Amino acid sequence: MTGVLAALRGSRTTLGAALFALVLFVVGTVHTAGFASGDNIRQLLVFASFVGFAALGQTLVVLGGGLDLSVPWLISFGGIQLAVLCAGGMNQVLAVVVCVVVGLLVGLVNGIGVTVFGVAPIVMTLGVGGLVQAYLLAVGLLKATGNDVPTIASGVANGALGPIPVVAVVWLVVALVVAVVLARTRFGRSVYATGENDVVAVLSGIDTGRVRMITYAVSGAASAFAGVIISGYIGKAYLEIGQPFLFASIAALVIGGASILGGRGTYFGTVVGAIALTLLNSLLPLFNLDPASLSIAYGLVILVGVRVTTTRGTGRGWGRRARRAEESEAG
Amino acid sequence: MTIIDGAGTGAGAGRGPAAGPAAGPARELVVTGLEKAYGRNQVLRGVDLTARFGTVHALLGENGAGKSTLIKILGGVTRQDAGTVSLGGRKLPPGGVTAAQRAGVRVVFQELSSIANLSVAENLLYRAEPHRAGVVAGRRLQRRAAELLARFGMDRLDPGRRVADLDLAERQLLEVVKALAAEPRVLVLDEATSALSSADSSWVLDQGRQAAARGCAVLLITHRLGEVRDVADRLTVLRSGTTVLVGRPDEFDDDTMITEMLGRRVERLFPPRTPPGEDVVVAVRGGRVGERLGPLDLEVRAGEIAGLGGLQGQGQREVLRALAGATRWTGGEVTVRGREHHPATPAEAIRAGITYVPEDRQREGLLLTRSVLVNSSLSSLFSLVRRGLLDRRREAQRSRAVAGDTGLPEGRLHAPVSMLSGGNQQKVVLARALYREPTVLLLHDCTRGVDVGTKADIFALVAGLAAKGTGVVFYSSDLSELAHFCDRVYVMAEGRVRGRLDAAGGELSEESILRLALTHRADDTGEEAPAP
Numbered sequence: 001m002t003g004v005l006a007a008l009r010g011s012r013t014t015l016g017a018a019l020f021a022l023v024l025f026v027v028g029t030v031h032t033a034g035f036a037s038g039d040n041i042r043q044l045l046v047f048a049s050f051v052g053f054a055a056l057g058q059t060l061v062v063l064g065g066g067l068d069l070s071v072p073w074l075i076s077f078g079g080i081q082l083a084v085l086c087a088g089g090m091n092q093v094l095a096v097v098v099c100v101v102v103g104l105l106v107g108l109v110n111g112i113g114v115t116v117f118g119v120a121p122i123v124m125t126l127g128v129g130g131l132v133q134a135y136l137l138a139v140g141l142l143k144a145t146g147n148d149v150p151t152i153a154s155g156v157a158n159g160a161l162g163p164i165p166v167v168a169v170v171w172l173v174v175a176l177v178v179a180v181v182l183a184r185t186r187f188g189r190s191v192y193a194t195g196e197n198d199v200v201a202v203l204s205g206i207d208t209g210r211v212r213m214i215t216y217a218v219s220g221a222a223s224a225f226a227g228v229i230i231s232g233y234i235g236k237a238y239l240e241i242g243q244p245f246l247f248a249s250i251a252a253l254v255i256g257g258a259s260i261l262g263g264r265g266t267y268f269g270t271v272v273g274a275i276a277l278t279l280l281n282s283l284l285p286l287f288n289l290d291p292a293s294l295s296i297a298y299g300l301v302i303l304v305g306v307r308v309t310t311t312r313g314t315g316r317g318w319g320r321r322a323r324r325a326e327e328s329e330a331g
Numbered sequence: 332m333t334i335i336d337g338a339g340t341g342a343g344a345g346r347g348p349a350a351g352p353a354a355g356p357a358r359e360l361v362v363t364g365l366e367k368a369y370g371r372n373q374v375l376r377g378v379d380l381t382a383r384f385g386t387v388h389a390l391l392g393e394n395g396a397g398k399s400t401l402i403k404i405l406g407g408v409t410r411q412d413a414g415t416v417s418l419g420g421r422k423l424p425p426g427g428v429t430a431a432q433r434a435g436v437r438v439v440f441q442e443l444s445s446i447a448n449l450s451v452a453e454n455l456l457y458r459a460e461p462h463r464a465g466v467v468a469g470r471r472l473q474r475r476a477a478e479l480l481a482r483f484g485m486d487r488l489d490p491g492r493r494v495a496d497l498d499l500a501e502r503q504l505l506e507v508v509k510a511l512a513a514e515p516r517v518l519v520l521d522e523a524t525s526a527l528s529s530a531d532s533s534w535v536l537d538q539g540r541q542a543a544a545r546g547c548a549v550l551l552i553t554h555r556l557g558e559v560r561d562v563a564d565r566l567t568v569l570r571s572g573t574t575v576l577v578g579r580p581d582e583f584d585d586d587t588m589i590t591e592m593l594g595r596r597v598e599r600l601f602p603p604r605t606p607p608g609e610d611v612v613v614a615v616r617g618g619r620v621g622e623r624l625g626p627l628d629l630e631v632r633a634g635e636i637a638g639l640g641g642l643q644g645q646g647q648r649e650v651l652r653a654l655a656g657a658t659r660w661t662g663g664e665v666t667v668r669g670r671e672h673h674p675a676t677p678a679e680a681i682r683a684g685i686t687y688v689p690e691d692r693q694r695e696g697l698l699l700t701r702s703v704l705v706n707s708s709l710s711s712l713f714s715l716v717r718r719g720l721l722d723r724r725r726e727a728q729r730s731r732a733v734a735g736d737t738g739l740p741e742g743r744l745h746a747p748v749s750m751l752s753g754g755n756q757q758k759v760v761l762a763r764a765l766y767r768e769p770t771v772l773l774l775h776d777c778t779r780g781v782d783v784g785t786k787a788d789i790f791a792l793v794a795g796l797a798a799k800g801t802g803v804v805f806y807s808s809d810l811s812e813l814a815h816f817c818d819r820v821y822v823m824a825e826g827r828v829r830g831r832l833d834a835a836g837g838e839l840s841e842e843s844i845l846r847l848a849l850t851h852r853a854d855d856t857g858e859e860a861p862a863p
Contacts, residue, residue: 184720184721184723185721186712186715190712196701197694197697197699199695200694200695200709203655203677203687204677204710204763205677205682206678207678
C-alpha cells in the first residue's frame with residue numbers, strides 16, 4: 001500500500017493518466033449504453049491485465065534504461081509452447097512453469113547480450129525475438145488452425161473470483177509486489193539509478209550489469225506468462241497473438257508517465273496506462289469509423305494523451321514539475 | 332563602497348541607432364536593469380553591467396548569485412523578464428541564440444557543448460565546413476582546423492581526434508578555441524579555467540587578453556581572484572541577483588571582494604589541522620594501471636590529507652579511480668589497513684570503506700532528477716536493508732544527519748538536486764561519501780567551480796573527518812589548495828610520483844609543487860611552461 005501511495009505522491013503524471021482514463025470512461029458511458037455495465041467493466045479489466053503483464057517487464061527494462069522488443073514473440077511463445085507441451089501429455093501446471101522459466105531464460109539471454117556483450121538493446125532484443133519466432137516456425141510447433149489451448153490457460157483467463165476476474169486479481173497482486181519492489185527495495189533503487197545515470201550508479205557501487213540482466217529476465221518471464229493467459233482467453237495459440245502487445249507495452253508505460261529514456265516512472269503508472277489504453281481500444285470502434293480513420297484516431301488520441309500526461313523535460317510544459325525543471329537552471 | 336561606473340558614456344559623441352556595428356561610438360556592452368525569475372525564484376533583480384570593448388571585465392559572485400543566468404541571457408539561451416542588453420549602442424533582441432551569435436556574442440559555457448562523436452576539426456568548423464558540391468571536404472577541413480588551432484597557440488589538440496576521447500581540460504580548451512575562431516565582439520568565459528591546470532589557465536587568460544586587444548569585450552567569470560588581478564581591467568560583483576560592486580581590481584583587496592560576494596566575512600578558507608597519526612591506511616607499492624600509470628608508490632596515513640599534485644592529466648585521475656575500484660590495478664601491491672586490496676568494482680571499494688567523490692558532479696556524481704535523500708544514501712543502501720526492504724526511517728534520519736554535517740540548507744532533503752546551486756550539489760556528493768564514515772576518502776577536484784564560502788565549508792568538513800582518522804587523498808587543479816590544505820603532496824608527472832613535499836618539513840608551497848612538476852616536464856615535447 002505504501003508503495004502505491006508513494007507512487008501517487010511521486011508522479012503527478014500518473015494522475016494525469018488516471019484523469020485521461022476517466023475521461024475515456026465517461027465518454028464511453030455517455031456514448032454507449034452498457035459501457036459501464038459490470039460485464040463490460042470485467043471484460044475491460046481482463047484486456048487491461050493482458051497489457052499490464054506484457055508491460056510489466058517492459059516497465060522494469062525501460063526504467064533501467066533499456067528496451068525490450070522481444071515481448072510479442074515471447075507472448076506467442078508462451079501460448080504455443082504451453083499448448084504443445086500439454087498436447088504432449090505434460091502436467092498442465094508444470095507446463096506453465098516450464099514456459100515461464102524458459103521465458104525467463106530467454107530474457108536472460110537478452111540481458112547478457114546487452115550487458116556483457118554491449119549490444120544495443122533494440123538490436124539484441126529484436127534479434128532474440130526473431131530467433132524465438134524462428135524456433136516456433138522451424139520446430140514445427142504450429143498448426144494451421146492454431147494450437148488448442150489447455151484447460152488451465154482458459155481457466156485462468158476466463159475464471160472469476162466472485163464478481164472479479166481471476167486474471168485481474170493476479171494482476172493486482174503482482175502490481176502491488178512490483179510497486180513495493182521498486183519503491184522500497186535496494187534493487188528498485190538500483191533500477192532507477194541505473195536508468196537515470198549509469199556512470200553515477202556504477203561509481204556508487206551498484207552492479208548495473210546485474211540489475212539490467214534481472215530486468216530483462218523478468219520481462220521474458222512476464223511476457224511468456226502473458227502469452228499463457230492471452231492464448232487462454234482467445235482459446236487458440238498462434239504466431240500472431242503477441243503482435244499487438246509490442247506497441248501496447250510501450251504505450252502503456254509512456255502514458256503512465258514513465259520516461260522512455262529510463263530512470264523515471266512507476267509500475268503503478270503503467271497499470272493506469274494499460275487501463276487507459278484498453279479503454280481507448282474498446283471505445284473507438286463504437287464510433288463506427290472506417291478502419292483507416294480508426295487507426296488515425298487511435299494514434300492521435302495516444303499522442304495527445306502522452307503530451308498531456310508527460311510535460312516534464314521540455315521546460316515549456318505546464319505544471320509544477322515543468323516549472324521546477326526551469327528553476328533548476330537558475331544560478 | 333559601490334562605485335557606479337560613470338566613465339562608460341564618456342565617448343558618446345554621435346551615437347545613433349543607424350550607426351553600423353563597427354562605427355558605433357558607444358563601444359561597450361551595456362546591460363541595464365536585467366530581471367529574471369524562474370517560477371517564484373527571482374534570480375536577477377535588476378543587474379547592471381558595462382563592459383567596454385577592448386577590455387577584460389571580471390564578473391564575480393558566489394554560486395547562485397545570478398552569473399549563469401546573466402550570461403544565458405547574453406547568449407540568447409534564456410529570455411529576460413525585464414531590462415535590456417545593448418551592444419555598441421544597439422539593443423539585442425531578447426532570446427535567440429542565433430541572434431546573439433549574429434550580433435557577435437560568444438559564450439564558453441561551463442557545461443561543455445561540443446559534439447562528442449565528431450572530431451575536433453568537425454566541432455571547430457561546425458556549420459562552416461569547407462565543402463565541394465555539398466560534400467564536406469575532409470582534408471581541407473582538417474587543414475583549416477589545424478590552422479585555427481595554430482593561430483591561437485593550441486596545436487596540441489589534434490584536429491582528427493574524436494571529442495569523446497578528449498579529457499575534460501582538452502574539451503574546455505576546444506570550447507575556447509571555438510569561441511575565439513568566431514572573432515566575437517563579446518566573449519564570455521564562464522569559469523573556463525576552473526578545470527584547467529595552471530599552464531592551460533594562463534593560455535586561456537592570455538587568449539582573453541589578446542581578444543580584448545583586438546577590440547573584443549571579454550567577460551571573465553571565475554572564482555579565482557588571482558586571475559582577476561592578473562588580467563581584468565574592471566570587475567562587477569553580483570550578489571543575490573543585483574550588482575553590488577563595480578570598479579577596478581586594484582581598488583579593492585581580496586577580503587573586500589569576498590565579503591561583497593558573500594555578504595558576510597569568511598574568517599579563514601583553510602581550517603586549522605590536527606597532525607595525522609602514524610598508522611598507514613593506504614599503501615601502494617609499484618602500482619600500475621595500464622601503460623600510462625606507474626610504477627607508483629604512495630602512502631596515506633590515518634588522519635592525513637595527502638595531495639596529488641602536478642600538472643593536469645599526469646595520472647592523478649587514474650590513481651584515484653583505481654583506488655576507488657572504477658578501474659583496475661594491473662600491477663603492484665595495494666593494501667588498505669594492511670590488508671591486500673584490489674577492488675574489481677566500486678562496490679567492493681565502498682564496502683572496504685573507500686569512498687570517491689568524482690571529478691564531474693553532473694555526469695559522474697549525481698542523479699539530477701532525484702532528491703538529496705536518494706542521492707546521499709545511494710552508495711550505502713546495503714546498510715539500510717531490513718528484512719529485504721529499505722528501512723526508510725533510518726535512511727531519512729541518516730540522510731538528514733549527513734546533510735546537516737555537510738552544511739546543506741535544512742528542509743531540502745526531498746528537493747531534486749538539479750534545483751540546488753553548484754556548491755550545494757557538491758555537498759550532496761560529499762554527503763554520499765560520508766554516509767558511513769569512510770576509512771579513505773578520495774576527492775577529485777571537489778572544489779571546482781565552487782564559491783569561496785562553500786569551499787571553506789568543504790575544507791572544514793574534510794579536516795574534521797581527517798581529525799577522526801579518515802585518510803584523505805586530495806586532488807585539486809588549484810595549486811594553492813594543495814599547498815595550504817594538505818599534510819603532504821605527491822607531485823606526479825607522466826604517471827609517476829616525481830617527488831614528495833611535506834608540510835611539516837616546510838617544503839610545501841605552490842612554487843615547490845610547480846617547480847617539481849615542471850622540471851620533470853622539461854624533457855617532454857609538449858612545451859607546457861606558462862605562456863609569456
